[in-house]
Amino acid sequence: MPVTSGPTPLIIDCDTGIDDGLALLYACASPGAEIVAVTCTAGNVDARQVAQNTRAVLELAGRTDVEVALGREVPLARELITTPETHGPLGIGWAELPPTSMPLSARHSADLIVEEARRRPGGITLVTLGPLTNVALAVLREPELPRLLGRLVIMGGAYRVPGNTTPVSEWNIHVDPEAAQVVFRAWMSAIGRDASVPRALALGLDVTERARLLPGHLAALGRRAGTDGAALEARVRSAEGPAPANPVLRYLADSLRFYMEFHAKADGFYGAFIHDPLVVAVALDETLARATPVAVDVEVAGEVAAGQTVADWRGLWQRSPNADVAAEVDAGAFLDRLVDRLGGLAARAAGVAS
Ligand code: RIB
Ligand code: CA
Numbered sequence: 001m002p003v004t005s006g007p008t009p010l011i012i013d014c015d016t017g018i019d020d021g022l023a024l025l026y027a028c029a030s031p032g033a034e035i036v037a038v039t040c041t042a043g044n045v046d047a048r049q050v051a052q053n054t055r056a057v058l059e060l061a062g063r064t065d066v067e068v069a070l071g072r073e074v075p076l077a078r079e080l081i082t083t084p085e086t087h088g089p090l091g092i093g094w095a096e097l098p099p100t101s102m103p104l105s106a107r108h109s110a111d112l113i114v115e116e117a118r119r120r121p122g123g124i125t126l127v128t129l130g131p132l133t134n135v136a137l138a139v140l141r142e143p144e145l146p147r148l149l150g151r152l153v154i155m156g157g158a159y160r161v162p163g164n165t166t167p168v169s170e171w172n173i174h175v176d177p178e179a180a181q182v183v184f185r186a187w188m189s190a191i192g193r194d195a196s197v198p199r200a201l202a203l204g205l206d207v208t209e210r211a212r213l214l215p216g217h218l219a220a221l222g223r224r225a226g227t228d229g230a231a232l233e234a235r236v237r238s239a240e241g242p243a244p245a246n247p248v249l250r251y252l253a254d255s256l257r258f259y260m261e262f263h264a265k266a267d268g269f270y271g272a273f274i275h276d277p278l279v280v281a282v283a284l285d286e287t288l289a290r291a292t293p294v295a296v297d298v299e300v301a302g303e304v305a306a307g308q309t310v311a312d313w314r315g316l317w318q319r320s321p322n323a324d325v326a327a328e329v330d331a332g333a334f335l336d337r338l339v340d341r342l343g344g345l346a347a348r349a350a351g352v353a354s
Contacts, residue, residue: 007034008125008284009150011113014276015043015130015172016053017087018259022342023129023276024054025248028061029341032284036116036124037067039109042080043130043175045091047073050130053091055100060251061345064102071109071134075176083171086262093258094239095251110137117148125151127283129276131172132156136179139186146190146197155279156180157204157296157309159325169307170205173298177307181298184309188295188322199293200323203282204309207289207329208275215260215270217339218253224343225249225350236260237270248346274338281334282326290328293321 010033014020027033038058040051051070058066074080087093105112113135117124126149128135135152139145146152156172157180158164165174173180183200190197215233222232227246235241235253237260244250259272267273282289295312299305311325 007032009034009036009120009123010283011036011039011116011124011126012280013039013041013109013126013128013130013134014050014054015041015045016050016057017044017091017130018093018255019272019274019276020044020129021053021057021092021255022274023280024057025061025342025345026277026338027280028058028063029345030284035063035066037069037105037112039069039071039112039134041071041109041130041133042073042075043082043172044087045082045084046080049091051104052100053097055102056097059100059102060097060248060349062349067105067112068102069105069107069109069112072137075131075133076136076178076182078176078178081175086259088258093255095254097251109134110141113138114142114145117142117145121148122150124149125153125283127153127280128172129155129279131175132179132183133176136182139183143186143190146187147194149198151198151283152187152200153279153283154200154202155208155275157202159202159204159206159309159311160327161204161206161209163308164205166304166307168305170309173309174307177298177300180309181300184296184298184322188319191320191322195320199321201282201286201291201326202296202323203279203289203326207326208278209273210329210331211274211278211334212269212331213256213272213274213335217335218256221252221339221343221346222249224339225346246346246350248349252342277338278329278331278334281337282329288330288334289326291324291326294323294325295319295321296323296325
């Protein structure tokens with residue numbers, strides 16, 4: 001991770017989705033983040049819907065200045081699968097957002113990533129919150145990308161825990177395993193050529209499923225925003241709850257209500273694993289997590305294990321570690337920061353001193 005005193009320059013690659021939207025708002029609300037650009041990849045919903053959602057969420061946060069790019073719209077070698085049951089048919093749950101006024105960048109996502117990395121060698125942290133399709137294209141176009149980036153931070157994989165899409169694969173890897181294999185192997189090659197190249201920081205379900213957002217967090221967030229926290233909690237629990245006047249709070253409650261309903265059915269608790277904002281928080285402050293260097297590769301040919309992230313914990317492959325795989329995270333500190341920062345963002349959106 002580059003040692004800098006100023007804000008961390010971020011390129012965020014996402015498949016906006018509900019937790020991606022939270023991650024974008026968290027980045028917008030973090031003074032330590034300089035959002036260089038956002039690149040969109042198909043995953044939770046199709047790529048053009050991702051681009052629509054991404055721009056609409058940034059506009060909600062008042063960040064119409066951010067460049068948003070589209071890239072390849074389907075995985076490298078497979079049919080696209082999406083997950084409307086998790087994020088809703090449009091990827092924002094029960095929320096509704098006005099059509100965006102922001103233009104799409106003229107640049108392809110892969111070109112944007114390469115060009116910005118070349119422009120600021122060692123300076124940019126690339127945070128991926130969705131399938132690795134465009135990152136794979138970027139590193140195929142520029143094999144030196146691992147050396148040109150300050151850090152690659154990946155939300156993806158399941159290293160010592162079960163998958164959430166198959167018994168062994170996590171969604172972002174599962175959608176495009178070939179892309180994930182290209183990325184992990186490119187980092188392996190680059191580190192083999194130059195040991196000073198930073199390893200990828202990989203945050204899998206091992207840690208992201210510890211970031212459980214509960215209705216009580218929405219109550220605290222509503223109070224932080226200067227509103228009735230109980231009303232916001234009521235809204236995230238039921239559509240019968242009062243509709244917040246604050247557009248940020250209404251988006252949060254209505255998108256998260258869908259996500260929490262999904263988790264109640266799929267995971268047995270009324271709340272949400274908020275994978276993506278946790279990863280942005282760690283990218284901005286790596287002290288929130290503890291990670292172990294390990295060689296990681298991705299299964300692509302498996303009949304039952306395609307998309308599995310395989311970590312060589314015993315060093316049997318005798319390959320240099322290409323990843324720092326997170327094993328621990330301070331989820332409590334993260335959730336406190338999320339409540340404070342999103343609550344403050346909402347307050348500012350309503351013109352309330354925060
Ligand atoms: O497995 C969780 C990941 O898949 C998150 O990034 C979520 O947004 C989905 O993309
Ligand atoms: Ca995502």
